[in-house]
Amino acid sequence: MExxxxxxxxxxxxxxxxxxxxxxITGIYGEDGDKLLKLISLKxxxxxxxxxxxxxxxxxxxxxxxxxxxxxxxxxxxxxxxxVDNVYEYFVLYIRDKKIEVxxxxxxxxxALKIVGLDDDILDRRISTLSFSELKLFQFALAFLSNPKVIxxxxxxxxxxxxxxxxxxxxxxxxxxxxxxTIVIYSNNPNYLYKYTNYLIVLYKNKVLALGNTSxxxxxxxxxxxxxxxxxxxVEFILLVEEKKKVKLPRRKSVMDLIKDxxxxxx
Amino acid sequence: MxxxxxxxxxxxxxxxxxxxxxxxxxxxxxxxSNKSGKSLLLKVMxxxxxxxxxxxxxxxxxxxxxxxxxxxxxxxxxxxxxxLRYPLERLELDDEAIMKSVKDMAKMLKITKILNSxxxxxxxxxxxxxxLGSHLISxxxxxxxxxxxxxxxxxxxxDFMSIIEQLxxxxxxxxxxxxxxEEVIYTLNSTLYVLNNGDIVSSGDMLTVLSNDSLINKVxxxxxxxxxxxxxxxxxxxxxxxxxxxxxxxxxxWK
Numbered sequence: 348m349e350x351x352x353x354x355x356x357x358x359x360x361x362x363x364x365x366x367x368x369x370x371x372i373t374g375i376y377g378e379d380g381d382k383l384l385k386l387i388s389l390k391x392x393x394x395x396x397x398x399x400x401x402x403x404x405x406x407x408x409x410x411x412x413x414x415x416x417x418x419x420x421x422x423x424x425x426x427x428x429x430x431v432d433n434v435y436e437y438f439v440l441y442i443r444d445k446k447i448e449v450x451x452x453x454x455x456x457x458x459a460l461k462i463v464g465l466d467d468d469i470l471d472r473r474i475s476t477l478s479f480s481e482l483k484l485f486q487f488a489l490a491f492l493s494n495p496k497v498i499x500x501x502x503x504x505x506x507x508x509x510x511x512x513x514x515x516x517x518x519x520x521x522x523x524x525x526x527x528x529t530i531v532i533y534s535n536n537p538n539y540l541y542k543y544t545n546y547l548i549v550l551y552k553n554k555v556l557a558l559g560n561t562s563x564x565x566x567x568x569x570x571x572x573x574x575x576x577x578x579x580x581x582v583e584f585i586l587l588v589e590e591k592k593k594v595k596l597p598r599r600k601s602v603m604d605l606i607k608d609x610x611x612x613x614x
Numbered sequence: 615m616x617x618x619x620x621x622x623x624x625x626x627x628x629x630x631x632x633x634x635x636x637x638x639x640x641x642x643x644x645x646x647s648n649k650s651g652k653s654l655l656l657k658v659m660x661x662x663x664x665x666x667x668x669x670x671x672x673x674x675x676x677x678x679x680x681x682x683x684x685x686x687x688x689x690x691x692x693x694x695x696x697x698l699r700y701p702l703e704r705l706e707l708d709d710e711a712i713m714k715s716v717k718d719m720a721k722m723l724k725i726t727k728i729l730n731s732x733x734x735x736x737x738x739x740x741x742x743x744x745x746l747g748s749h750l751i752s753x754x755x756x757x758x759x760x761x762x763x764x765x766x767x768x769x770x771x772x773d774f775m776s777i778i779e780q781l782x783x784x785x786x787x788x789x790x791x792x793x794x795x796e797e798v799i800y801t802l803n804s805t806l807y808v809l810n811n812g813d814i815v816s817s818g819d820m821l822t823v824l825s826n827d828s829l830i831n832k833v834x835x836x837x838x839x840x841x842x843x844x845x846x847x848x849x850x851x852x853x854x855x856x857x858x859x860x861x862x863x864x865x866x867x868w869k
Contacts, residue, residue, distance in 0.1 A: 508647035508834035580839035
């Protein structure tokens with residue numbers, strides 16, 4: 348699903364316009380990016396003015412119900428909405444609350460658990476005993492129940508170790524490639540966005556400062572440099588080599604590749 | 615050197631016959647993968663669980679008030695001022711003394727401008743600093759921090775760790791658990807412990823521990839960029855030590 352914001356104003360943003368391309372992994376970077384995710388998820392739009400299109404269909408007050416299950420927000424921290432502690436019970440209440448049409452609750456829940464790679468045993472556990480990474484995957488499984496077209500992720504990788512981060516990236520890539528989901532990731536760490544997103548929207552002082560291909564924005568956008576916005580470490584290093592030594596290294600994402608380039612260059 | 619807290623023969627969760635001690639006025643950083651036991655160890659040191667397995671140095675820690683345990687940013691009050699005042703109001707100090715302490719704390723944490731703000735209007739970093747202030751204001755001797763930098767940006771992490779460094783000069787012993795190594799590089803003379811399933815698999819000076827990249831990766835942690843780059847360049851015999859300064863490294867490589 349493509350999302351288009353046209354001259355949108357709200358409490359936190361002034362005249363923002365952008366398009367989130369369909370079936371891509373889009374990154375949001377900069378101050379209040381988490382608030383933008385909430386706006387896109389239609390969760391915090393009481394004071395919002397402007398035009399929003401979902402797949403070229405204009406979102407109106409009267410047709411909110413058409414989109415509400417198409418967009419799901421996985422928040423940075425789990426927020427227990429129903430005040431229950433049993434995992435299975437929470438799944439069931441979530442299905443009921445979101446009015447998701449399900450023939451067999453258990454089958455549907457097991458399907459969602461399978462996508463995120465969690466064992467069925469988790470259904471008997473208490474939410475308060477789940478580890479940080481289990482809780483994150485549980486949030487993901489909940490998000491898949493409504494089979495959304497757009498998945499918004501608020502700081503999805505924070506607190507996860509390398510193996511859990513890679514597991515989550517595999518899930519995100521599969522959702523995008525195989526199921527053509529539109530994924531939007533907000534992070535205030537540019538290293539994650541550079542590694543895992545193809546398209547980037549940079550916010551600065553309530554406005555959209557830059558947008559485009561993630562790599563192009565980080566390497567070429569002069570305004571990021573002008574406003575001293577932190578770039579990914581590897582990008583900063585490659586640009587530093589270019590500036591100081593007039594050596595143009597390839598635009599790499601992994602340190603291993605960069606090392607090889609440096610080796611051939613300085614040897 | 616004296617200890618502040620000693621953990622002896624700990625048998626809980628992933629820990630089996632686990633021993634650990636924190637030296638007075640040190641900055642101890644505990645890291646490890648998910649479920650390695652770092653948060654649990656902090657809870658034990660805070661005296662929340664398994665109280666029998668720990669011994670505090672009575673000369674430093676005479677009561678619970680000398681220990682501050684920072685583990686989340688959930689607030690009980692609406693404004694920053696109320697949050698910072700409350701711990702001192704409990705001690706029944708007079709208003710003038712309370713306001714002086716609050717202002718000094720706000721100045722140190724660079725939050726003077728938001729003193730009258732509502733908590734809900736703060737960004738993540740401001741919330742972390744206010745929560746830290748509410749713990750520091752009653753002058754603890756031992757500060758335990760469970761992943762305070764989790765949602766901070768790289769620049770905020772650098773700033774936060776410089777505040778933590780300042781606290782050491784105030785005689786506070788600090789134990790900080792972190793799930794990412796990004797913030798670790800901003801510390802000086804810290805002792806780093808790497809936990810894996812309840813075992814200490816590496817410990818010592820920060821750069822020495824981080825230079826063992828295969829072990830760090832094996833336990834599921836990612837090296838900070840400059841450390842990773844330096845360590846890998848060492849394999850290619852292009853550098854001989856870890857260089858944290860990008861410009862210095864560039865000058866060295868293309869000399």
